[in-house]
Amino acid sequence: MTIKIGILGYGNLGRGVEAAIKQNDDMILTGVYTRRDPSTLKIATEGVAVRSQAELEAGRDDIDVLIICGGSATDLPVMTPKFAAKYNVIDSFDTHANIPAHFAAVDAAAKASGKVGIISAGWDPGMFSLNRVYADAILPNGQAYTFWGKGVSQGHSDAIRRIDGVLDARQYTIPVEAALDAVRSGSNPELTTRQKHTRECFVVAADGADKAAIEKAIVTMPNYFADYDTTVHFITMEEMKRNHSGLPHGGSVIHSGTTSDGVHQVIEYKLTLESNPEFTGSVLVACARAAYRMNTEGTSGAKTLLDIAPAYLSARSADELRAHYL
Amino acid sequence: MTIKIGILGYGNLGRGVEAAIKQNDDMILTGVYTRRDPSTLKIATEGVAVRSQAELEAGRDDIDVLIICGGSATDLPVMTPKFAAKYNVIDSFDTHANIPAHFAAVDAAAKASGKVGIISAGWDPGMFSLNRVYADAILPNGQAYTFWGKGVSQGHSDAIRRIDGVLDARQYTIPVEAALDAVRSGSNPELTTRQKHTRECFVVAADGADKAAIEKAIVTMPNYFADYDTTVHFITMEEMKRNHSGLPHGGSVIHSGTTSDGVHQVIEYKLTLESNPEFTGSVLVACARAAYRMNTEGTSGAKTLLDIAPAYLSARSADELRAHYL
Numbered sequence: 001m002t003i004k005i006g007i008l009g010y011g012n013l014g015r016g017v018e019a020a021i022k023q024n025d026d027m028i029l030t031g032v033y034t035r036r037d038p039s040t041l042k043i044a045t046e047g048v049a050v051r052s053q054a055e056l057e058a059g060r061d062d063i064d065v066l067i068i069c070g071g072s073a074t075d076l077p078v079m080t081p082k083f084a085a086k087y088n089v090i091d092s093f094d095t096h097a098n099i100p101a102h103f104a105a106v107d108a109a110a111k112a113s114g115k116v117g118i119i120s121a122g123w124d125p126g127m128f129s130l131n132r133v134y135a136d137a138i139l140p141n142g143q144a145y146t147f148w149g150k151g152v153s154q155g156h157s158d159a160i161r162r163i164d165g166v167l168d169a170r171q172y173t174i175p176v177e178a179a180l181d182a183v184r185s186g187s188n189p190e191l192t193t194r195q196k197h198t199r200e201c202f203v204v205a206a207d208g209a210d211k212a213a214i215e216k217a218i219v220t221m222p223n224y225f226a227d228y229d230t231t232v233h234f235i236t237m238e239e240m241k242r243n244h245s246g247l248p249h250g251g252s253v254i255h256s257g258t259t260s261d262g263v264h265q266v267i268e269y270k271l272t273l274e275s276n277p278e279f280t281g282s283v284l285v286a287c288a289r290a291a292y293r294m295n296t297e298g299t300s301g302a303k304t305l306l307d308i309a310p311a312y313l314s315a316r317s318a319d320e321l322r323a324h325y326l
Numbered sequence: 327m328t329i330k331i332g333i334l335g336y337g338n339l340g341r342g343v344e345a346a347i348k349q350n351d352d353m354i355l356t357g358v359y360t361r362r363d364p365s366t367l368k369i370a371t372e373g374v375a376v377r378s379q380a381e382l383e384a385g386r387d388d389i390d391v392l393i394i395c396g397g398s399a400t401d402l403p404v405m406t407p408k409f410a411a412k413y414n415v416i417d418s419f420d421t422h423a424n425i426p427a428h429f430a431a432v433d434a435a436a437k438a439s440g441k442v443g444i445i446s447a448g449w450d451p452g453m454f455s456l457n458r459v460y461a462d463a464i465l466p467n468g469q470a471y472t473f474w475g476k477g478v479s480q481g482h483s484d485a486i487r488r489i490d491g492v493l494d495a496r497q498y499t500i501p502v503e504a505a506l507d508a509v510r511s512g513s514n515p516e517l518t519t520r521q522k523h524t525r526e527c528f529v530v531a532a533d534g535a536d537k538a539a540i541e542k543a544i545v546t547m548p549n550y551f552a553d554y555d556t557t558v559h560f561i562t563m564e565e566m567k568r569n570h571s572g573l574p575h576g577g578s579v580i581h582s583g584t585t586s587d588g589v590h591q592v593i594e595y596k597l598t599l600e601s602n603p604e605f606t607g608s609v610l611v612a613c614a615r616a617a618y619r620m621n622t623e624g625t626s627g628a629k630t631l632l633d634i635a636p637a638y639l640s641a642r643s644a645d646e647l648r649a650h651y652l
Contacts, residue, residue: 019586023467100649120652127460127593129652130636134453136651137612137639138605141349184598259604260345266598267453271591272510278585279464286463306637306647310456313463321632323426325462326446326455 002026003292004062005285006087008033008053008079009069010041012247013092016281017067018044024285026315030062059086065288066090069281077102084109084117084302088291090284092122099125107302114300116291121305122280123271124148128253130305131269135255139265142257145183147196149173151249151276159224160201163217165209168237170244172200175251183254186264199230202244204237249276286313328352329618330388331611332413334359334379334405335395336367338573339418342607343393344370350611352641356388385412391614392416395607403428410435410443410628414617416610418448425451433628440626442617447631448606449597450474454579456631457595461581465591468583471509473522475499477575477602485550486527489543491535494563496570498526501577509580512590525556528570530563575602612639 005021007014010032021029022045031049034041038050056066066087070076072095080091084106093102099120106117120126124146132144153173160169179196182189201218205211215232219225235243250271259265273279287305290312294303311318316325331347333340336358347355348371357375360367364376382392392413396402398421406417410432419428425446432443446452450472458470479499486495505522508515527544531537541558545551561569576597584590599605613631616638620629637644642651 016585023585096652099652100645103648125652127464130460131595132651133636133640133647134456137615137636137641138453138608140641186598186600259342259349259601259608263601263604265600265605265608268594268596268598269457270594270596272512272594273591275585275589275591278589279591282464282585282591289463304648304652306644306652307635309633309635310459310463311632314459315463315466318632319426321459322429322630325458326422326425326451326630326632 002028003289004028004030004064005288006031006033006056006060006063006066007069008056008066008083009075010034010043010050011069012277013281013284014069015044016275016277016279017069017284018281019278020282020285021045023282024289024315026289027285031060056083056086063087064292067284067288069284072098077105080117080119081105081109084115085113086115088115088288088295089117090121090287090291091117091119092126092280092284093120094122094125096125103302103304111301114295116295116299117302118287118291118308119302119304121284121287123273123283124251126280126283126305127271128251128269131253131267132255133306135253135257135267139255139257139259139267141259142255142265143188144253144255145191145196146251146253147175147180147183148251149175149197149249151251151273152244152247154247156199156201156224159221160203160218163214165206165214166203167206168204168240170202170240172202174198174200180252180254183256184266184268186256186266188256193227194229197228199225199228201230201232202235202240203232204240205234246274247276249273289313289315328354329615330354330356330390331614332357332359332382332386332389332392333395334382334392334409335401336360336369336376337395338603339607339610340395341370342601342603342605343395343610344607345604346608346611347371349608350615350641352615353611357386382409382412389413390618393610393614395610398424403431406443406445407431407435410441411439412441414441414614414621415443416447416613416617417443417445418452418606418610419446420448420451422451429628429630437627440621442621442625443628444613444617444634445628445630447610447613449599449609450577452606452609452631453597454577454595457579457593458581459632461579461583461593465581465583465585465593467585468581468591469514470579470581471517471522472577472579473501473506474577475501475523475575477577477599478570478573480573482525482527482550485547486529486544489540491532491540492529493532494530494566496528496566498528500524500526506578506580509582510592510594512582512592514582519553520555523554525551525554527556527558528561528566529558530566531560572600573602575599615639615641
């Protein structure tokens with residue numbers, strides 16, 4: 001049984017999904033869908049068609065699961081419910097505060113169509129969420145800490161690029177080692193925003209730009225930088241391309257608790273990712289397998305990774321998992 | 327809704343389960359069952375009866391889930407199927423090679439009775455298994471490494487105690503830092519047994535015992551020590567009691583893979599446990615919640631953590647999990 005996958009949206013994440021499909025023998029990419037002119041898009045998989053998003057409207061029989069690679073701000077709140085009316089769908093919706101509303105919208109559409117919609121897949125939300133829930137269930141008398149980085153925050157990089165005189169920028173979020181060590185020790189410290197992470201910015205300024213003004217605009221920027229210790233480095237465009245073209249990321253969920261008086265237990269889940277979009281794409285693809293299987297069994301509605309028995313994500317049989325992975 | 331829990335077997339693990347129940351407001355311990363004379367057992371929870379195992383035979387209505395805290399060698403293969411005929415049951419069966427047969431026996435009994443039996447819960451098998459499966463599903467082009475320790479191996483400690491002239495012994499399994507670092511680097515090294523772990527033994531010898539002979543018997547013992555670099559320390563009984571009375575353990579599952587050519591991704595799950603039995607007991611208790619809920623929904627048969635949607639393990643509602651943990 002081969003699962004037929006469609007990708008909607010071909011940015012970094014769409015390409016990450018495409019790479020992941022190639023690593024899974026039980027799946028095949030049957031089409032990439034775009035809001036752009038399809039003729040302008042060159043994809044990495046030979047022999048696969050690029051089509052207009054409009055061609056999804058009627059409902060296609062060459063798609064078992066549609067993986068929607070859009071942005072959380074404006075794309076996914078519209079797209080995921082819309083296409084859940086016709087397909088099993090997967091998204092990586094990551095605006096944490098709006099997850100309940102998004103879940104409700106996708107749930108209504110997917111229940112009406114009899115399809116499965118898995119939302120908020122990826123690593124945070126996604127694998128980090130799973131680890132927060134497992135750890136809290138096992139050690140209810142405990143506390144979880146999430147650290148991000150070292151990695152590129154695209155939102156913060158974009159915020160710097162909007163400053164006058166900035167040609168390009170890359171922002172790295174870096175966890176503070178002393179804070180990680182304190183949490184790993186089991187001492188359950190109270191940590192401020194500033195104590196948990198620092199921010200390091202690499203900026204290409206335009207010729208003649210006021211670098212001091214740019215630096216001040218960055219480090220005082222509310223929400224993005226003001227609450228952090230931020231360092232700014234001005235570099236050339238060549239250095240930017242040579243040293244900062246990747247999208248590494250990762251981080252840790254550390255849950256520390258006690259099971260009886262003074263008996264400490266620490267659970268840590270850590271990701272070290274050379275490519276954030278390729279890893280996220282790999283999680284979406286595993287979720288596509290789960291959505292397909294669950295739907296084949298008659299399940300419908302919105303789901304998150306918290307609702308999926310782990311075996312559904314694996315290409316291996318239940319017997320093989322019990323014999324060799326348990 | 328309060329879930330009524332019975333514990334069968336009151337050794338280290340049974341006491342760990344008892345401690346965990348106290349931390350979960352949605353559960354209550356309604357009885358401890360033992361093969362010993364109940365009058366000889368003093369338990370930590372006031373007001374809870376200790377009864378003979380025989381009193382489980384008829385089927386009791388004050389038990390929603392029976393957590394079976396027996397040994398994997400001879401107890402659980404008999405007990406878990408037997409009591410799955412009357413109760414939802416949980417065990418920590420950890421003889422990896424025999425899991426398929428144990429699963430089949432429990433599955434048959436639980437399907438016949440309409441109950442749920444969750445086997446092989448704990449951390450390995452258990453949380454480590456989950457992490458092996460999640461990581462393999464996400465990064466199929468990768469390899470998993472499991473490291474144990476630093477922690478006390480009770481089987482290895484017992485093996486030393488059986489040597490002539492040994493009064494007491496404690497064996498620590500210790501992962502080799504260089505091996506951990508090589509795996510974390512993403513280089514996917516080939517590692518021999520000797521390269522992954524060392525073994526450190528603390529031994530109390532009888533007066534006049536031949537310590538050189540004891541040391542030789544340890545380091546050359548097949549299966550247990552011969553394939554490892556093992557160090558032996560002779561200590562006094564007072565030192566043993568003062569410094570080695572705990573049962574710490576833990577370890578790491580590290581899965582390293584690539585998502586496209588040369589792009590490395592590393593997933594690490596790490597446990598640092600001051601009490602192995604209390605942590606294992608906490609996992610069993612979370613599984614008891616899941617078994618109860620799944621059975622209430624009409625599910626029956628044998629399950630492992632791989633078959634359980636994570637939300638079933640948590641005392642929190644699906645809405646709360648989505649709003650605050652996703």
